[in-house]
Amino acid sequence: MPRLALSDDFLREYAGLQKQVRKEVDGAIETFRQMTVPQLHASKGLHLEKLEKARDGRIRTIRVTRSYRAVLLAPDDGTNLFLLVHVAPHDEAIHWACKRLYSTNDATRGLEVRNVEALEQVETYFETKADSAPARLFAGHSDTVLRDLGLDDQMVRLSRLCVTREDLAVLAPPMMPRDQYEVLEFLSAGFSPDDVWEQLIVPRGQTVRRAEEREPVSFGEAIRNTPDRIVEVSGPGELERILAEDFARWRVFLHPTQRRVAYHPGYAGPSQVTGGPGTGKTVAALHRVRHLLHHGGEDGRILLTTFTNAMADALRDSLGLLLGDADGGLLKRVDVTTVDSVAARVIREARGKAPRPLSAPAEKSTWTRVRARHDVPWNEQFLAQEFRNVVLAQGIRTPEEYLRCVRRGRGTQLGRVQRARLWRVLQDFEADVASRDAATYTQLCDQAAGILREQGPRYRHVVVDEAQDLHPAQWRVLRACVAPQTDDMFLVGDPHQRVYDARVSLRSLGIPVQGRSARLRLNYRNTEEILRWSTALLNGRDITRLGEDDAADGAPDTLNGYHSELHGRIPTARGFASQDQELRALVEQVREWVDQDGVQPADIAVCARFNTLVDAVINRLRREGIPAVAVKDSPGPNVSGVRVATMHSMKGLEFRCVAVAGVGASVLPFAPQITPAETDPVQHQTDLLAEHCLLFVACTRARDALAVSWHGDRSPLLDPVVG
Incomplete structure (x- = not known):
């Protein structure tokens, strides 16, 4: 009996087929799996066919319906393992199959595919273009280095013709093999060959660094070495699970x-x-x-x-x-x-009940009362940050600990007298909140941590x-x-x-x-165009690495080498004279995504900084006959409607199309949430960075299309991408 493996390209195409066609594909696959290899060649129903004009002699097709064919790669190593790689209407499937060439990557040992005909055409064009270029993109890396990292002869030749990273982007998969493209992406981003080896080749299990010392890999081994793009079907149950409608x-x-x-x-x-x-x-x-x-x-x-x-x-x-x-x-x-x-659960179980969580407005009003009682020069924002980022962050319990502590991340220097005075204010805040049987969320965590240390x-x-x-x-x-x-x-x-x-x-x-x-x-979510546009929003910003509270702990975190193999439209950014004009354009944009691009409303999101604009967007969309729902209402997957949310609520979500609205100068950065530089210069920079990151998060929720808009003056945070 033949064995069958499925490529991720096939599964992606399968998911987009009409339901009846998917049923026919299921039937063809099941028939295929029930036959012996000789029966496959003799079958008039499936009609396993070799294509005379195919660049790869292992390419075969089988009949799915009268108008659809599936493309397979036949084994050449004596095994019965076939790889299902494509499904499409008859002529399209044949045209696709004749251009493809499959090979084994010498470094990753995995199976890869290229559009060999398109690459040959690009090579001719690049040769002419590169002749007049003063420098080439990969001139600093020898052919030996490139081959050690898995590039074959054709890809080495093409890499020598690349002048800019934009040239490399032209070769992006599905034209060029993914593994080889990823190597060139990393090298073009400034990574050393050693870094590329550790990041991309070692995870594949490769241990032999020199290309000439490696043993060849069989077809079956290459398939097993490609678990990120190929899955072998182990039985009927496995096939049904993979082809289920909820496939992800x-x-x-x-x-x-x-x-x-x-x-x-x-x-x-x-x-x-x-x-x-x-x-x-x-x-x-x-x-x-x-x-x-x-x-x-x-x-x-x-x-x-x-x-x-x-x-x-x-x-x-x-x-x-x-x-x-x-x-x-x-x-x-x-x-x-x-x-x-x-x-909260830990506290309830230990004490019978937990303090009531203090809302942000209630916390601010408490600080206002406490500040008035003590008549101190520090404003409410400074006091809240000192309590949260120093006292609770370090688990400080006594005035002696506070006098001795290092206030990292705080730019305002405090002497002993000031600290003693400030400690009395912070203690008064705790007493005020506790008297109402309440606590901030951070206080609850501080209390729970103490209980857990005692209980285990x-x-x-x-x-x-x-x-x-x-x-x-x-x-x-x-x-x-x-x-x-x-x-x-x-x-x-x-x-x-x-x-x-x-x-x-x-x-x-x-x-x-x-x-x-x-x-x-x-990156698996965004197109390269959305990715580069959004990343530019953080240009010039030092990002502290995860788990380090100061850049001095190590080099800043970067997005070097961060890339996507997906390509699409460049994001748009437009300004308007009024909110009404911006909302009118927003409605037109949503309609374009639905009517022209065929995007379902639930795959579209609109986000804004604050709920006032969120509510205005929902009302405007509904008034124009476009269903809209608030993300905060937790609409289920079966609820139709454009999702509308604050930027903070977009964390962890993704949509095919995203509109980021109201990105004006008065909103981003939002002055009331930015510590004045004269009050605390370090906290000022931290607050500004959080605003940049918030906009970055909102923009990177978009998979296929991103539209950013504002009314009035544009936010200065957009300066790196809107000239």
């Missing part, structure tokens, strides 16, 4: 770097994964939970935590999909919730998503939830998406990740 690529395919961190056999302590938006950090966290459920002991409970309740709900649903029916019972061993919810750990493993926004008090809760041991904590996050002031030194909190950190750089 992340459940089946992982990039080698993702797989290496998610299915690591055992970390000696806390481990950390970072990466820009869309690089699959959350996917890696979910797969890590799956691995720990299978290999971490039958009675070991797991805490999977994130920043908001909405994101926790999404994680719970995604984990259920990943585990499936076969492993569904394992979900009972996982608590999926926020750190604040864990803290509650979990065997803790997995943390959106780690960049957690406060030190929240980290102390998580640290106390699990004993220091192998595989105790697995953290994922992106410091470029840090929209809250949450600088923290993990090492000082007993969460050392040195030597157990990895970075993801391949």
Whole structure:
């Protein structure tokens, strides 16, 4: 009987077929799997056919319907393993198949595909263009270095003709093999060959550095070496699971770097994964939970935590999909919730009830009362930040500790007399809040961490998503939830998406990740055009690495090498004289996405800085006959309507098309939330950076299309992308 493997390209095409055609594909696959290889060649129904004009002699096609054909790659190593790579209308399928060439990457040992006809045409064009160029993009790397990293003769020739990174982008997959393109992307971003080897080749399991010393790989081995793009069907149940209507690529395919961190056999302590938006950090966290459920002991409970309740709900649903029916019972061993919810539960169980969480307006009014009672020169914002970022961040309990503490991240110097006076104000705030049986969320975490240290750990493993926004008090809760041991904590996050002031030194909190950190750089969500446009918003901004509370702890975090293989339209940015004009254009943009691009309303999002504009957008869309719902109302996947949210609420979400509205000078940066430079120059820069990151987060929620708009004066945060 023949064995069958499916490529991710085929599965993506399959998901876009009409339901009746998918049924026919299912039937053809099942018939294929039931036949012997000789029967396949003799079958008049499937009609396994070799194409005379195909560039790859292993290409075959089979009949799906009278008008559709599927394209397969036949084995040439004596095995019966066929690879299903494409499905399309008859003429389109034949045209596609004749241009493709499959090969084995010499370094990654995986199977790859190229559009060989298109590459030959580009090579002719590039030769003429490059003749007059004073320098070439990869002139600093020898042919030997490129071949050691997996480039074959054709790709070495083409790399020599690239003058700029834009030339390289022309060769992007599906024209050029993905693995070879990724190597050139990293080199063009300034990474050394050694860095590229460690980042891209080692995760594939390659140990032989020199190309001439490597042994050839068979067709079957190449397929097994490509788990990020190919899945072998092990049986009827597996086939049905893969082809199910709720198929999600992340459940089946992982990039080698993702797989290496998610299915690591055992970390000696806390481990950390970072990466820009869309690089699959959350996917890696979910797969890590799956691995720990299978290999971490039958009675070991797991805490999977994130920043908001909405994101926790999404994680719970995604984990259920990943585990499936076969492993569904394992979900009972996982608590999926926020750190604040864990803290409140710990306090309730220990004391019978927990203090009432203090809202932001209530906290501000409390600071106003306390400040008036003490008649101090510091404003409410300064007092709140001092309490949160110094006292609660360091777990300070006594005036002596406060007098001795190092106030890192605070630019205003305080002498002993000032600190003593300030301590009395901070203590008065605590007493005022406690008298109403209330507490800030950070206070709740501070209290819960103390209880957990007394009672002992509650979990065997803790997995943390959106780690960049957690406060030190929240980290102390998580640290106390699990004993220091192998595989105790697995953290994922992106410091470029840090929209809250949450600088923290993990090492000082007993969460050392040195030597157990990895970075993801391949973006699966955004087009390269959206990615580059959004990344430019952070140009010139030093981003402190995750887990380090000061840039002095190490070099700033960068997005070098961060890229996407997807391409599309360049984002638009437009200004208007009034809000009414901006909303009118917004309606036209949404209609264009729905009517011309065929995007479903639920795949479109509009976000703004504050709820006032969010409400105005919802009302305007509905008035124009476009269904719209607020993200804060948690609309289910079956609820139609454009999703509308604040920028903060967009964290962790993604949509095909996103409109970011109201990006005006009075809103970003929002002056009331920016500490004046004369009050605290360090905090001033931190607050400004959070505004840049917030806009970056909002823009990177878009997969295919991004439209940014404003009325009145444009936000200066847009200056790097709007000249």
